[in-house]
Amino acid sequence: MSRFTDSLFPSAINLIRLDHTHVLATFHQYEVDSRPTVKRGLVNTACTALEVHAQLEEEIFYPAVRAVADNEAIRKSVPEHDEMRRLIGRLRAMEPTDAEYDSVFMELMRDVLHHVADEETVLLPEAERLIPDRLNELGAAMTRRRLELVVPRSGEIAGNMARAMPGSTVALLGVAVSGACLAAWFGKRSRRSWQIRSGT
Numbered sequence: 001m002s003r004f005t006d007s008l009f010p011s012a013i014n015l016i017r018l019d020h021t022h023v024l025a026t027f028h029q030y031e032v033d034s035r036p037t038v039k040r041g042l043v044n045t046a047c048t049a050l051e052v053h054a055q056l057e058e059e060i061f062y063p064a065v066r067a068v069a070d071n072e073a074i075r076k077s078v079p080e081h082d083e084m085r086r087l088i089g090r091l092r093a094m095e096p097t098d099a100e101y102d103s104v105f106m107e108l109m110r111d112v113l114h115h116v117a118d119e120e121t122v123l124l125p126e127a128e129r130l131i132p133d134r135l136n137e138l139g140a141a142m143t144r145r146r147l148e149l150v151v152p153r154s155g156e157i158a159g160n161m162a163r164a165m166p167g168s169t170v171a172l173l174g175v176a177v178s179g180a181c182l183a184a185w186f187g188k189r190s191r192r193s194w195q196i197r198s199g200t
């Protein structure tokens with residue numbers, strides 16, 4: 001894809017920050033005395049969003065940063081994702097009524113908060129400093145890959161959203177369909193710019 005079309009997508013930095021915001025908003029909705037169905041919906045939604053986000057970072061963003069920087073923040077990123085996946089695996093194997101369900105989710109939340117803080121204070125500023133010219137191209141690649149990852153899981157995502165509290169739906173919807181909205185928005189922008197250039 002060209003630099004022009006890449007520039008129509010949000011940059012990788014904005015996409016990553018937006019994903020973090022959506023996941024933290026989902027965490028915020030979790031309450032230990034909520035109904036088990038609601039807990040399951042929120043936990044599964046957060047876990048799916050984290051899985052997709054981690055895969056996008058590992059496939060597209062981290063390699064681009066790793067090519068120009070070798071520091072503690074980038075070295076520990078994948079091991080931290082692996083630990084997050086271990087906790088997600090435990091949660092998926094548990095029932096929300098299990099005694100440890102809350103504490104395992106709290107552990108996941110703590111780990112993610114720490115990881116997000118490191119990314120936002122070290123890794124993202126580093127990328128903005130070292131590869132500013134690549135951030136739109138990486139954002140476009142991440143948006144396209146997100147669609148590939150989310151579309152096959154759309155039924156699962158919709159089920160989780162239905163279980164979660166109605167108040168959480170806005171945040172969850174953002175995680176689930178942001179890729180689709182971006183694609184629609186991009187299509188509209190592309191058609192419009194083509195019309196302008198062709199004078200139609």
Ligand SMILES: [Fe+2]
Nearest residue numbers: 016053057119
């Ligand atoms: Fe991240």
Ligand SMILES: [Fe+2]
Nearest residue numbers: 054057077119
């Ligand atoms: Fe990460």
